[in-house]
Amino acid sequence: MSKDSHLQLEVLAELDWEPSVTAGHIGVAASAGVITLTGQVESYAEKHAAEVAARRVKGVIAVAQEIKVQLPFERERGDDQIADAILDRLAWDVTIPSDSVQVTVEQGWVTLSGNLDWNFQRKAAEQNVRRLQGVVGVSNHIALKPEVNTADISNDISCALHRSWYPDPDAITVTAEGGRVRLTGNVHSWHAREVAAETAWGAPGATEVENLLSVV
Numbered sequence: 001m002s003k004d005s006h007l008q009l010e011v012l013a014e015l016d017w018e019p020s021v022t023a024g025h026i027g028v029a030a031s032a033g034v035i036t037l038t039g040q041v042e043s044y045a046e047k048h049a050a051e052v053a054a055r056r057v058k059g060v061i062a063v064a065q066e067i068k069v070q071l072p073f074e075r076e077r078g079d080d081q082i083a084d085a086i087l088d089r090l091a092w093d094v095t096i097p098s099d100s101v102q103v104t105v106e107q108g109w110v111t112l113s114g115n116l117d118w119n120f121q122r123k124a125a126e127q128n129v130r131r132l133q134g135v136v137g138v139s140n141h142i143a144l145k146p147e148v149n150t151a152d153i154s155n156d157i158s159c160a161l162h163r164s165w166y167p168d169p170d171a172i173t174v175t176a177e178g179g180r181v182r183l184t185g186n187v188h189s190w191h192a193r194e195v196a197a198e199t200a201w202g203a204p205g206a207t208e209v210e211n212l213l214s215v216v
Helices: 003-017 044-055 079-092 119-130 153-163 190-201
Strands: 026-031 034-041 062-065 101-106 109-116 137-140 172-177 180-187 208-211
Touching: 003 026, 003 034, 003 044, 034 044, 044 062, 044 119, 079 101, 079 119, 109 119, 119 137, 153 172, 153 180, 153 190, 180 190, 190 208
Parallel strands: 034 062, 109 137, 180 208
Antiparallel strands: 026 034, 101 109, 172 180
8 A cells, every 4th residue: 555545544534533524525635745635514613623633644744725615504694793703702702802803704704814912812813713603714814913022032932842842852943033933844743843833933022933844
């Protein structure tokens, strides 16, 4: 069995294992570690869950997301209803400052804009939207406010990586220009790659993280 065929079967098995995904509705193709997901699901939350499940599989280095969201009739909502629900959800989230996020909805596709201080706030805003009925996709254009002092950001991130569970944090090179951070080097799993990025986002002053880590 070829590596691509083996990886395809592993991803299919992981999708079948994930309870929030109807695996029979999703097609999987593999080519040199790149997984392409196709098919049709009934919610954006399920589409996202399928991508997350695929990324968990050892050997996956990238995912091309081509799944379509086809809402059942009873789950369809007007754009005004979706916008009202999002604003209400954001207002109840204590991690997101009031009136900091603007919402636009067009045919179920949500665009988030505005300014926040931290990446975890930007992620929380998107997570609030992802599971709402009627949503077929999300574009997160929320910007992060740059901190005044970013001189030591590269060293701060390197220190944080050394505090983590990484067996060889020196394999990761951190460079920064202002609040823009770049990670290069090699890691052994997609999970490690994502954790490294999350660590970088935790640095005060980080406004952008370019994750160029290779999974080997």
